[in-house]
Amino acid sequence: MLLAALLVGALAVARPGDGAPDTEAAALEEVPESMKGLEGDFVVEDAARIYLRSTLSDFINGGAARYLGYTFRWVAVWDARSEDRDVDATIELYCFTDPTDALGIYLSGAGGQGEELPFERSQVRRGLLKAQKGPYFIRALVRSRGAEADQAARALGKELGEALPEADTPLPPVLQALPADDRRPDSLRYFHTKEALDAEYYLGDENLLLLGKDTRCGLAKYEPGEEGERPGKLVVVVYPDRERAAEAAERFAEDYLAADGPEPGGTAVAEIEDGGIACITLHEELAAVTLCLDFADSERASELAGSALTALEKEMAE
Amino acid sequence: MSSITRRDFVRGTAMGALGAVLGLGSQRPAWGQDPASQVVLVRRAGVLEADDPAAAVREMLDQACAALARSEDAAAYWSANFAEDDRVGLKANVMMNHARPEILTAIHDSLTEYVGVADDHVAAWDRASGGVGREALAAGEGGWGRGELFGHTEGSISRVAAEWATGLINVPSLKCHWLSGVAIGLKNWCGAVTNISVQDGPGTAFQFHGDACADIGMFEALPELGGKSRLVVVDALEPYYELGPQTDPEFFHPYGALIVGEDPVAVDLVGTSVLQGIRDQVAGEPWPINPPPKHVTVADTKYGLGTSDPAHIELLTLGDDPEVL
Numbered sequence: 001m002l003l004a005a006l007l008v009g010a011l012a013v014a015r016p017g018d019g020a021p022d023t024e025a026a027a028l029e030e031v032p033e034s035m036k037g038l039e040g041d042f043v044v045e046d047a048a049r050i051y052l053r054s055t056l057s058d059f060i061n062g063g064a065a066r067y068l069g070y071t072f073r074w075v076a077v078w079d080a081r082s083e084d085r086d087v088d089a090t091i092e093l094y095c096f097t098d099p100t101d102a103l104g105i106y107l108s109g110a111g112g113q114g115e116e117l118p119f120e121r122s123q124v125r126r127g128l129l130k131a132q133k134g135p136y137f138i139r140a141l142v143r144s145r146g147a148e149a150d151q152a153a154r155a156l157g158k159e160l161g162e163a164l165p166e167a168d169t170p171l172p173p174v175l176q177a178l179p180a181d182d183r184r185p186d187s188l189r190y191f192h193t194k195e196a197l198d199a200e201y202y203l204g205d206e207n208l209l210l211l212g213k214d215t216r217c218g219l220a221k222y223e224p225g226e227e228g229e230r231p232g233k234l235v236v237v238v239y240p241d242r243e244r245a246a247e248a249a250e251r252f253a254e255d256y257l258a259a260d261g262p263e264p265g266g267t268a269v270a271e272i273e274d275g276g277i278a279c280i281t282l283h284e285e286l287a288a289v290t291l292c293l294d295f296a297d298s299e300r301a302s303e304l305a306g307s308a309l310t311a312l313e314k315e316m317a318e
Numbered sequence: 319m320s321s322i323t324r325r326d327f328v329r330g331t332a333m334g335a336l337g338a339v340l341g342l343g344s345q346r347p348a349w350g351q352d353p354a355s356q357v358v359l360v361r362r363a364g365v366l367e368a369d370d371p372a373a374a375v376r377e378m379l380d381q382a383c384a385a386l387a388r389s390e391d392a393a394a395y396w397s398a399n400f401a402e403d404d405r406v407g408l409k410a411n412v413m414m415n416h417a418r419p420e421i422l423t424a425i426h427d428s429l430t431e432y433v434g435v436a437d438d439h440v441a442a443w444d445r446a447s448g449g450v451g452r453e454a455l456a457a458g459e460g461g462w463g464r465g466e467l468f469g470h471t472e473g474s475i476s477r478v479a480a481e482w483a484t485g486l487i488n489v490p491s492l493k494c495h496w497l498s499g500v501a502i503g504l505k506n507w508c509g510a511v512t513n514i515s516v517q518d519g520p521g522t523a524f525q526f527h528g529d530a531c532a533d534i535g536m537f538e539a540l541p542e543l544g545g546k547s548r549l550v551v552v553d554a555l556e557p558y559y560e561l562g563p564q565t566d567p568e569f570f571h572p573y574g575a576l577i578v579g580e581d582p583v584a585v586d587l588v589g590t591s592v593l594q595g596i597r598d599q600v601a602g603e604p605w606p607i608n609p610p611p612k613h614v615t616v617a618d619t620k621y622g623l624g625t626s627d628p629a630h631i632e633l634l635t636l637g638d639d640p641e642v643l
Binding site: 062065109 | 343517604606609
């Protein structure tokens with residue numbers, strides 16, 4: 001019961017949209033002063049263009065849905081120029097209520113600690129900087145080609161990283177719980193909604209796992225045992241309450257696995273027509289399930305699921 | 319629509335052949351056993367590095383259109399499908415990966431040279447911006463402007479399509495999409511309407527984002543859009559094979575192809591197959607497009623806009639080895 005109580009307490013956090021500014025002026029006040037007017041290698045002259053939850057789709061169309069599934073507050077967009085390098089860049093600074101959500105967006109398209117830049121995590125590839133620091137996710141594209149583009153993006157990243165306040169955003173428990181052995185580099189994902197899971201692994205039309213903005217999901221891929229096999233996927237989902245976790249486990253078991261729902265601490269498993277094993281395990285006490293997909297054998301799947309739940313217990317207790 | 323799971327795609331019991339196209343089941347698509355539609359895929363590897371990419375793209379378009387007309391001569395296609403007094407709107411794409419000016423000018427030049435359409439009777443646009451005539455098309459979106467012609471009707475449809483054009487050509491780029499699986503021709507019409515929102519809230523003119531945008535065929539079904547569209551020319555020169563929602567230069571693949579056809583559903587299915595092949599090739603293992611682009615099948619089964627059955631699609635491949643098919 002103690003674990004369950006801890007879990008409920010840990011989930012009493014902001015939900016998408018909670019308290020997000022509803023005017024551009026209010027959002028602009030939240031932009032760190034140090035970001036307003038870079039004056040180093042890159043210079044920003046014009047004021048930021050601000051997009052809110054209600055206007056984000058004006059900026060990135062249907063892509064807005066991905067951000068709106070997290071605690072996105074606003075994005076500030078600047079055009080920047082380096083005269084010395086003779087290159088232009090676009091800077092996008094996304095702010096989230098929950099720093100873990102900035103991490104989630106970062107992980108969805110980038111990986112690793114990456115560059116030696118003043119962020120918590122950063123990556124530069126073909127002139128595109130992606131970085132996360134506290135509640136901020138940065139995406140900055142330098143419009144140039146070749147090695148020069150990456151060098152310019154790193155220079156811009158240094159300026160931007162130094163302009164943001166220091167932060168420490170640890171991996172959330174659902175990511176900490178995913179065993180590291182045989183885990184593919186850069187395969188970690190953190191999200192909340194069915195739409196985000198669909199983009200990683202489509203299970204079906206229906207929201208079988210009862211995901212929503214109040215659920216926390218971690219996903220990773222694991223190296224297959226033999227060449228030619230698909231990588232296994234392990235998903236950990238934490239719910240706001242025990243009843244929903246149990247209902248999700250039952251629904252997935254019945255509608256996807258064609259099996260009975262698992263008892264607390266139990267697992268429902270099925271062999272899928274493509275030869276892979278899928279299973280769902282309901283934690284004995286926590287409001288959490290693990291899902292294994294595309295594993296070649298059930299033994300390995302249940303071993304990973306068990307390890308993840310044990311680790312989750314430990315993470316939640318801490 | 320009844321509930322569908324991944325297992326239905328694996329079994330091949332949902333959405334026709336879509337599971338096979340995505341490599342989810344054991345079966346693979348068998349093209350053209352009983353053809354009703356033709357789709358041409360013309361590929362020239364390295365076209366973007368050619369000395370004159372615009373000339374190379376024009377040659378590719380000529381090849382594709384000649385094949386569609388079952389003729390040695392591309393002019394046969396154009397003169398049979400367009401008239402000298404036509405006003406032709408090219409629905410380009412400026413989101414994620416842009417339809418290239420070289421393709422827009424190749425279409426423009428085909429219309430003006432083979433049919434005699436006037437230079438100022440060819441316009442290209444996306445959303446609320448566009449340009450008229452070759453100079454504007456060659457300049458790309460940077461040379462476009464706004465204005466009344468590129469505004470919208472009271473019904474929230476692009477005025478250039480609804481009121482100005484007598485015929486349309488759909489010119490999407492080939493890409494995967496976070497919300498709809500793929501974004502090719504059927505989805506390209508989203509930029510020909512306004513008053514839409516990803517949240518599909520009350521008061522929006524068109525609500526289609528639910529269920530992985532399954533109902534996006536509603537745009538092709540509009541008389542002002544699909545009703546006027548005569549051809550789809552997909553820019554598959556450098557497809558975007560990751561899901562986005564925003565582009566990362568890492569995930570463009572120099573495929574070097576055009577996909578051309580008159581059946582918008584068949585063209586999207588072929589495009590989906592190409593994207594799936596690129597993903598599998600790059601990953602070195604099956605990497606299914608997520609979510610499955612159900613809108614391609616729904617455009618056939620619900621809206622009757624074309625065929626999503628590979629058996630009914632004659633796939634004509636020209637030029638270099640299509641590889642990923």
